[in-house]
Amino acid sequence: MAEPNPAVFFEVFTEIGIIEQLSRALLEAQLPAGLIAPHFTVLNHLTRVADGRTPMEMARAFQIPKTSMTHTLKVLEAQGLVETRANPEDGRSKRVWLTDKGRDVRARTIASLAPVLAELAAGFDIERLLEIKPVLTDLRVFMDAARDP
Numbered sequence: 220m221a222e223p224n225p226a227v228f229f230e231v232f233t234e235i236g237i238i239e240q241l242s243r244a245l246l247e248a249q250l251p252a253g254l255i256a257p258h259f260t261v262l263n264h265l266t267r268v269a270d271g272r273t274p275m276e277m278a279r280a281f282q283i284p285k286t287s288m289t290h291t292l293k294v295l296e297a298q299g300l301v302e303t304r305a306n307p308e309d310g311r312s313k314r315v316w317l318t319d320k321g322r323d324v325r326a327r328t329i330a331s332l333a334p335v336l337a338e339l340a341a342g343f344d345i346e347r348l349l350e351i352k353p354v355l356t357d358l359r360v361f362m363d364a365a366r367d368p
Contacts, residue, residue, distance in 0.1 A: 249331040251324060258295055262317065262325040265301070270316045273306060277315065282366070300324055 243256045250259055264280065265272065272280075278288035292315060295301040300321035303313040317325075 245332065245335050246328070249328050249335070251328075253294075253298060254324070257291055258300075259325070259328060261291055261295060262300060262321050265315065265317045266322070266325060270301075271314045273312050273314055274303075275312070295321070 246256050246259060250256075260281070261277065264277065268280070274288050274292055275285055277292075278285040281288065292301060292303065296303060298320075299318055302316050302318055304316060306312040306314050
């Protein structure tokens, strides 16, 4: 077993950050006009986690200020991709729901990424990705749990 070296985390996070920037550029090239990666991540989050979340829950999940999430949701709502409804449990807040158009935009964006991802798959060994994915998942789960009180 290797001797613990906390600097390894910085090196790994640097690599992950660069990969995130590169993958964001690939994603944004496929998005409809007026949408950027943070907008898509909200659509993806509502699909993956289930819609009906409050803006505050979403802001916490993305670790951004509620005002930033509110702005993002207003952009998505103006484009007909999400809708907000009154929260039946708390009249002071709202819940966010994907629209059919929002689901369609997400699905079409993912489909449009297929050729780009196929090109990556042709040039990079997928088996190596499958080997590291559990480690990355474990790291995410550990860090996610550590941030919550």
